[in-house]
Amino acid sequence: MAKKYKLKKQAKYFIWTIIGSIIVIIISTAIYKDYEYKHSAEYNLGLRGYTDQEIKLLAKNLDEKKLDELSTTKKNETIIEFLQAKYFIKNNLDRYLKYYEDNKKVTIDDIVAIVNTNNDYEFYTHDIKSDTKKEELLLCNKFYKLENDYKPDDLVTMKNKYYYGEAQVLREDAYEAFIDMWTAANEEGIYLIVNSSYRDYQTQEELYNEYKESFGTAQADSVASRPGYSEHQTGLSADIFSKDNTSTKTFANSNAYKWLVENSYKYGFILRYPEGKENLTGYSFEAWHYRYVGKKVAKQVHDKNLTYEEYYAYYIENAKKVNSKSKGN
Ligand SMILES: [Zn+2]
Incomplete structure (x- = not known):
């Protein structure tokens, strides 16, 4: 009888010990979690005046070191504005902030556009290899350079009626699209005519050097691309005028120009150097x-009212990075 009672007592003691330990673990975990939270960047960001939504945005886009930095200084409204900008690209954040420091009067959206298109660098000082595997979507400008020997392998000579002056060549798809566009314009009484299309590296080099020798580098750069940086080397670009207006001075006032602005995207072409976007395209x-980019992209560029530089940065390069990350590469 006494033995049984002793066993019962032991069991009771054992159970209470377990319950006690569990309670201690729960309480200490809670205390530790609270301690950890109160020492986390998130908690301190809250103390600095960031809203929960802003903290989430920061945590999504910044690494731990940056979060810690922010949590120890006065609330930075600018960084939040950049994170919320329509065309914000995570990898460019430091450059946005630096550009902002030097140019406080420029708007947030303009800074995002300038940095996304690499215009926080000087022309011809920041070469990126132009990705010709992207075919008609490749970018070539004062930052994206083609190889000296790059020459598309599907160049086609245009029929006489489509150009004036020297014979003109375009890549096959661009040429077919041009013919469709030409036909549609022609039906509305507009006779489009090309006076410059594909130019190889050597031709561009001669052209640029002629200007350079006569007028100096600054003047040459303002009227011609340096070799390797000309979109004409892609075989996807054409200088298009109309039979009754081939003047660079007045073509913008012509009906043909008006027609092209309203319709060229339907055939896969975009106006490459629009008015007021010189700071992004690098060209007046x-x-x-x-420039031929195919119908789908041309419509998007047109509808979103972007330069191709902006479109390429956000929807082609950045989108590619996002995709490859989600696949775990
Ligand atoms: Zn041109």
Whole structure:
């Protein structure tokens, strides 16, 4: 009888010990979690005045070191504005902030556009290899350079009626799209005519050097691309005028220009150097320079009212990075 009672007592003691330990573990975990939370960047960001939503945004886009930095200084409204900008690209954040420091009067959206298109660098000082595997979507400008020997392998010579001056060549798809566009314009009484299309590296080099020898580098750079940086080397660009207006000075006032602005995207062409976007494209407004990018992208560029530089940065390069990350590469 006494033995049984002793066993019962032991069991009771054992159970209470377990319950006690569990309670201690729960309480200490809670205390530790609270301690950890109160020492986390998130908690301190809250103390700095960031809203929960802003903290989530910060945590999504910044690494731990950056979060810690932010949590120890006065609330940075600018960084939040950049994170919320329509065309924000995570990898460019430091460059946005630096550009902002030097140019406080420029708007957030303009800074995002300038940095996304690499225009926080000087022209010809920041070469990126132009990705010709992207075919008609490749980018070539004062930052994206083609190889000296790059020459598309599907160049086609245009029929006489489509150009004036020297014989003109375009890549096959661009040429077919041009013919469709030409036909549609022609039906509306507009006779489109090309005076410059594919130019190889050597031709561009001669052209640029001629300007350079006569007028100096600055002047040459303002009128011609340096070799390797000209979109004409892609075989996807054409300088398009109309039979009754081939003047670079007045073409912007012509009906043909008006028609091209309203319709060229339907055939896969975009106006490459629009008015007022010189700071992004690196070129003054050229009413005559069109670039083939295919119908789908041309419509998007047109509808979103972007330069191709902006479109490429956000929807092609950045989108590619996002995709490859989600696949775990
Ligand atoms: Zn051109």
